[in-house]
Amino acid sequence: xxxxxxxxxxxxxxxxxxxxxxxxxxxxxxxxxxxxxxxxxxxxxxxxxxxxxxxxxxxxxxxxxxxxxxxxxxxxxxxxxxxxxxxxxxxxxxxxxxxxxxxxxxxxxxxxxxxxxxxxxxxxxxxxxxxxxxxxxxxxxxxxxxxxxxxxxxxxxxxxxxxxxxxxxxxxxxxxxxxxxxxxxxxxxxxxxxxxxxxxxxxxxxxxxxxxxxxxxxxxxxxxxxxxxxxxxxxxxxxxxxxxxxxxxxxxxxxxxxxxxxxxxxxxxxxxxxxxxxxxxxxxxxxxxxxxxxxxxxxxxxxxxxxxxxxxxxxxxxxxxxxxxxxxxxxxxxxxxxxxxxxxxxxxxxxxxxxxxxxxxxxxxxxxxxxxxxxxxxxxxxxxxxxxxxxxxxxxxxxxxxxxxxxxxxxxxxxxxxxxxxxxxxxxxxxxxxxxxxxxxxxxxxxxxxxxxx
Amino acid sequence: xxxxxxxxxxxxxxxxxxxxxxxxxxxxxxxxxxxxxxxxxxxxxxxxxxxxxxxxxxxxxxxxxxxxxxxxxxxxxxxxxxxxxxxxxxxxxxxxxxxxxxxxxxxxxxxxxxxxxxxxxxxxxxxxxxxxxxxxxxxxxxxxxxxxxxxxxxxxxxxxxxxxxxxxxxxxxxxxxxxxxxxxxxxxxxxxxxxxxxxxxxxxxxxxxxxxxxxxxxxxxxxxxxxxxxxxxxxxxxxxxxxxxxxxxxxxxxxxxxxxxxxxxxxxxxxxxxxxxxxxxxxxxxxxxxxxxxxxxxxxxxxxxxxxxxxxxxxxxxxxxxxxxxxxxxxxxxxxxxxxxxxxxxxxxxxxxxxxxxxxxxxxxxxxxxxxxxxxxxxxxxxxxxxxxxxxxxxxxxxxxxxxxxxxxxxxxxxxxxxxxxxxxxxxxxxxxxxxxxxxxxxxxxxxxxxxxx
Numbered sequence: 017x018x019x020x021x022x023x024x025x026x027x028x029x030x031x032x033x034x035x036x037x038x039x040x041x042x043x044x045x046x047x048x049x050x051x052x053x054x055x056x057x058x059x060x061x062x063x064x065x066x067x068x069x070x071x072x073x074x075x076x077x078x079x080x081x082x083x084x085x086x087x088x089x090x091x092x093x094x095x096x097x098x099x100x101x102x103x104x105x106x107x108x109x110x111x112x113x114x115x116x117x118x119x120x121x122x123x124x125x126x127x128x129x130x131x132x133x134x135x136x137x138x139x140x141x142x143x144x145x146x147x148x149x150x151x152x153x154x155x156x157x158x159x160x161x162x163x164x165x166x167x168x169x170x171x172x173x174x175x176x177x178x179x180x181x182x183x184x185x186x187x188x189x190x191x192x193x194x195x196x197x198x199x200x201x202x203x204x205x206x207x208x209x210x211x212x213x214x215x216x217x218x219x220x221x222x223x224x225x226x227x228x229x230x231x232x233x234x235x236x237x238x239x240x241x242x243x244x245x246x247x248x249x250x251x252x253x254x255x256x257x258x259x260x261x262x263x264x265x266x267x268x269x270x271x272x273x274x275x276x277x278x279x280x281x282x283x284x285x286x287x288x289x290x291x292x293x294x295x296x297x298x299x300x301x302x303x304x305x306x307x308x309x310x311x312x313x314x315x316x317x318x319x320x321x322x323x324x325x326x327x328x329x330x331x332x333x334x335x336x337x338x339x340x341x342x343x344x345x346x347x348x349x350x351x352x353x354x355x356x357x358x359x360x361x362x363x364x365x366x367x368x369x370x371x372x373x374x375x376x377x378x379x380x381x382x383x384x385x386x387x388x389x390x391x392x393x394x395x396x397x398x399x400x401x402x403x404x405x406x407x408x409x410x411x412x413x414x415x416x417x418x419x420x421x422x423x424x425x426x427x428x429x430x431x432x433x434x435x436x437x438x439x440x441x442x443x444x445x446x447x448x449x450x451x452x453x454x455x456x457x458x459x460x461x462x463x464x465x466x467x468x469x470x
Numbered sequence: 471x472x473x474x475x476x477x478x479x480x481x482x483x484x485x486x487x488x489x490x491x492x493x494x495x496x497x498x499x500x501x502x503x504x505x506x507x508x509x510x511x512x513x514x515x516x517x518x519x520x521x522x523x524x525x526x527x528x529x530x531x532x533x534x535x536x537x538x539x540x541x542x543x544x545x546x547x548x549x550x551x552x553x554x555x556x557x558x559x560x561x562x563x564x565x566x567x568x569x570x571x572x573x574x575x576x577x578x579x580x581x582x583x584x585x586x587x588x589x590x591x592x593x594x595x596x597x598x599x600x601x602x603x604x605x606x607x608x609x610x611x612x613x614x615x616x617x618x619x620x621x622x623x624x625x626x627x628x629x630x631x632x633x634x635x636x637x638x639x640x641x642x643x644x645x646x647x648x649x650x651x652x653x654x655x656x657x658x659x660x661x662x663x664x665x666x667x668x669x670x671x672x673x674x675x676x677x678x679x680x681x682x683x684x685x686x687x688x689x690x691x692x693x694x695x696x697x698x699x700x701x702x703x704x705x706x707x708x709x710x711x712x713x714x715x716x717x718x719x720x721x722x723x724x725x726x727x728x729x730x731x732x733x734x735x736x737x738x739x740x741x742x743x744x745x746x747x748x749x750x751x752x753x754x755x756x757x758x759x760x761x762x763x764x765x766x767x768x769x770x771x772x773x774x775x776x777x778x779x780x781x782x783x784x785x786x787x788x789x790x791x792x793x794x795x796x797x798x799x800x801x802x803x804x805x806x807x808x809x810x811x812x813x814x815x816x817x818x819x820x821x822x823x824x825x826x827x828x829x830x831x832x833x834x835x836x837x838x839x840x841x842x843x844x845x846x847x848x849x850x851x852x853x854x855x856x857x858x859x860x861x862x863x864x865x866x867x868x869x870x871x872x873x874x875x876x877x878x879x880x881x882x883x884x885x886x887x888x889x890x891x892x893x894x895x896x897x898x899x900x901x902x903x904x905x906x907x908x909x910x911x912x913x914x915x916x917x918x919x920x921x922x923x924x
């Protein structure tokens with residue numbers, strides 16, 4: 017970037033958002049230029065922090081006119097490099113759009129700014145009798161805008177679906193700076209193409225999400241958490257099927273294994289949940305308006321499990337959850353892992369698990385492979401420690417296995433820049449071409465997160 | 471169309487689907503050229519009946535190469551003229567793609583051909599313990615492909631959402647004849663733009679749907695139906711809110727009025743449901759794995775209603791439903807109505823109802839306005855009898871009122887050709903431009919249902 021045009025850009029952006037909200041010095045930019053795992057780092061021209069939708073629109077319009085690329089950033093909790101710069105872009109952080117408003121108990125909807133964190137939404141809803149159906153471990157930092165842009169999934173998808181199903185309305189800024197505002201939250205609205213649904217999951221490449229109208233669910237105050245020890249993945253799947261049929265209060269079903277539990281317990285300095293070790297673990301959450309313990313206990317009686325721990329009080333429930341939710345942190349503490357986020361049909365999980373372990377043991381005998389994930393969605397997080405940071409050979413082979421199992425190479429994290437070269441494993445040339453055409457149609461100057469997805 | 475090129479087209483199509491499945495004679499084409507209300511009629515060059523996806527792809531490819539437009543047709547139950555020709559197109563009927571396969575109880579999904587009717591899917595699922603969440607009155611003729619293409623809503627949307635939420639996978643043919651097959655039915659699959667979701671609701675303008683992988687729900691065998699007589703729409707809305715909070719088994723909540731009931735009872739030759747007349751009626755369906763009568767009765771006790779009839783046996787339940795579901799037939803028997811399918815926020819229904827009646831009484835004092843619809847979704851079907859068939863003045867004024875109430879001018883029927891000129895009432899110029907760009911990107915020769923939506 018030549019200096020004169022760079023200065024012109026900064027001046028124009030400052031005119032819109034104010035001097036303090038255009039960060040051009042490197043130490044101020046730093047935290048926006050690097051993802052939290054440390055795997056993706058890039059330098060941007062500036063970080064701009066608009067205060068509202070109108071400022072976002074003006075910023076995007078300036079960037080579009082000057083042909084400067086925009087990287088939208090939410091809570092920077094992404095895992096595929098889709099929210100940090102690659103080099104030379106302007107980072108548009110939505111972090112100041114934190115307003116949560118218009119909680120409507122009659123329609124069971126709420127309007128949330130793109131920059132509000134999931135946790136702040138959860139706090140806002142406390143005591144209202146309503147709750148938000150999508151939840152995941154990064155709740156304290158992940159923002160609603162980022163969750164919309166990546167169609168976040170998380171731990172309750174088996175009951176409430178992914179982010180896509182929670183979006184009743186959307187406000188977003190297109191590449192030319194025009195604002196689409198579809199916020200009335202109608203249950204039925206078939207007037208032309210559903211642009212909001214097109215934007216959900218498009219990873220900042222079609223529009224910048226500024227606000228979402230979200231569907232809420234009934235808050236279910238009675239909860240029970242159970243940790244089951246089981247023989248293997250096949251037993252885990254059978255347990256899931258049983259619970260799905262017989263436990264209407266089932267809200268989450270997660271899976272992890274002996275090696276992951278070992279790592280987490282030692283990282284957290286916690287006792288392991290059972291006296292002995294077991295090959296695999298299923299963590300189950302039930303929620304209802306009645307006490308779900310009985311239906312859970314009854315179903316558990318009929319299940320082929322090795323051991324079980326049930327918790328109803330919050331402290332003990334959190335403890336059981338921490339075995340599962342601390343996996344990512346505990347793994348990151350060991351080094352920078354290669355992270356793959358894949359899904360297969362639930363019934364294909366046992367075979368996939370066996371084959372992926374075999375593949376990694378063969379391709380990288382020195383590597384440590386930790387598997388965990390969302391049993392209810394067939395969603396495995398494959399974490400591999402001990403690989404060269406830039407050697408993608410093993411990643412590709414794992415994704416080829418996924419494709420062979422008719423699965424997805426990105427279940428919930430998106431494609432970003434990390435999985436770009438793998439997209440063709442599960443999408444045909446014609447599908448990718450159709451996506452490219454949509455991208456070119458809506459962002460002809462290719463300024464919205466260029467290099468992401470394609 | 472000149473004769474030589476017309477003959478060439480017929481020959482090429484016959485080579486793909488066989489002589490018997492290209493209908494070029496006018497008496498054979500007739501039933502495909504006219505919608506069932508008789509409002510939309512147009513002449514096509516031919517009707518082609520491919521037997522499978524491969525034949526659909528070849529047909530579309532031929533049409534694209536020759537620049538001949540294709541009108542996809544399912545059960546021809548549409549109400550906005552989106553499935554019948556305007557003049558000179560080829561109708562591609564999906565009626566032979568009726569296969570229902572791969573019912574997977576573990577994933578709770580089934581694969582359904584575009585031409586299978588909703589009723590045939592319902593029959594197929596009988597006894598399986600699973601059911602399909604979307605249902606509507608046209609079930610005997612409406613096809614799954616058509617329901618996908620129009621994002622059908624219907625009577626259970628308040629519990630299970632619209633068609634969009636039931637689509638776990640899609641197979642479709644793009645304008646150049648390439649097939650997109652995304653049928654693995656993964657719960658989480660964030661690899662690039664969600665093309666299936668873009669196609670849902672696009673009314674045959676972006677691709678021809680050939681197959682869908684559908685999410686199923688648990689079949690709930692215990693049912694209760696109640697018909698409430700209430701004072702007015704405000705009381706109906708309050709009743710809905712009460713039921714939504716206190717009756718977890720609530721599956722449908724419909725509304726109709728005194729004049730509609732009068733018409734239906736006389737059309738069916740049935741007694742009216744109560745001894746006296748009442749201003750408004752709410753029809754409620756409950757479904758659960760337990761007997762829902764008690765929770766319904768308890769909630770009804772606390773409601774401000776004028777009368778109530780409850781039914782649990784199938785015969786009596788069907789009778790109560792027929793008061794609601796025969797509205798369309800009973801109205802059509804009076805003449806060709808102007809039909810508007812609109813939605814507003816549920817809380818805005820009372821004001822909308824009052825204003826729309828006032829508007830029609832003032833604008834067309836000779837007209838008869840029958841309102842009914844899906845209370846749970848804020849979805850009114852506004853039927854106006856006694857207007858000139860081609861005079862759209864009143865339709866436009868009703869839709870202007872909808873726009874003023876921040877509603878949708880097409881809740882579930884789509885835009886078709888009937889509502890094309892009204893689209894700009896609730897979509898901005900920029901939104902429509904974005905839709906046009908997507909259309910042009912995916913169908914550059916404009917052969918897929920041209921004239922529909924735009």
